[in-house]
Amino acid sequence: xxxxxxxxxxxxxxxxxxxxxLSVSIAVPENHQIQPDSKDxxxxxxARTENLFSFAQFEEQYLWWxxxxxxxxxxxxxxxIAALFGYLLSAGMLSAVVRSPIEWRAGEFAAAGAIxxxxxxxxxxxxxxxxxxxxxxxxxxxxGAISSRENRETYISDVERMDDSARNREILGHCFExxxxxRRKFAVxxxxxxxxxxxxxxxxxxxxVHKLK
Numbered sequence: 001x002x003x004x005x006x007x008x009x010x011x012x013x014x015x016x017x018x019x020x021x022l023s024v025s026i027a028v029p030e031n032h033q034i035q036p037d038s039k040d041x042x043x044x045x046x047a048r049t050e051n052l053f054s055f056a057q058f059e060e061q062y063l064w065w066x067x068x069x070x071x072x073x074x075x076x077x078x079x080x081i082a083a084l085f086g087y088l089l090s091a092g093m094l095s096a097v098v099r100s101p102i103e104w105r106a107g108e109f110a111a112a113g114a115i116x117x118x119x120x121x122x123x124x125x126x127x128x129x130x131x132x133x134x135x136x137x138x139x140x141x142x143x144g145a146i147s148s149r150e151n152r153e154t155y156i157s158d159v160e161r162m163d164d165s166a167r168n169r170e171i172l173g174h175c176f177e178x179x180x181x182x183r184r185k186f187a188v189x190x191x192x193x194x195x196x197x198x199x200x201x202x203x204x205x206x207x208x209v210h211k212l213k
Contacts, residue, residue, distance in 0.1 A: 056171040063178040074128035107209035117199030124192035
């Protein structure tokens with residue numbers, strides 16, 4: 001390169017290419033979009049609701065069967081106690097306790113014990129067959145809540161506004177109330193039978209002593 005040679009300096013600068021902001025697009029992943037419920041999910045929920053409804057119906061029938069079973073046993077127990085009472089009266093049990101307690105012997109004390117215990121057992125078991133009025137006062141299943149409406153149209157409207165989930169909750173809530181009734185009936189029935197058995201022991205003692213006289 002020869003000395004003294006001058007080269008011109010260019011004032012031109014490289015052009016800066018600005019991005020076209022209007023052409024930039026943001027891609028939204030498809031999985032971020034709100035998708036309507038699929039047919040399978042709707043069918044799954046519907047199947048679960050129907051299964052729950054079937055279970056609620058089964059449970060309600062099962063509890064009613066147990067309540068009826070307890071009341072049937074109570075009826076038989078009442079009949080047995082009444083028959084035993086009739087037999088003991090014909091055997092002179094009442095006349096044995098009419099005399100002064102000072103004159104009582106083993107037979108008279110046994111007769112008094114039988115009368116007291118069998119009477120208590122009869123009244124105890126009688127509670128089992130008495131109608132129960134417990135239940136939700138605002139529900140749509142319990143008869144007390146239904147009859148508390150002003151008219152039948154009000155009740156029909158309340159039922160029509162219920163969806164399947166609310167309907168199942170009402171039935172299951174009623175099942176809980178029925179379970180409490182069944183538990184109390186069986187507990188009272190058990191205690192009544194136990195009292196009657198003790199009364200039967202006193203009755204047998206009375207009959208034994210009465211025959212030995």
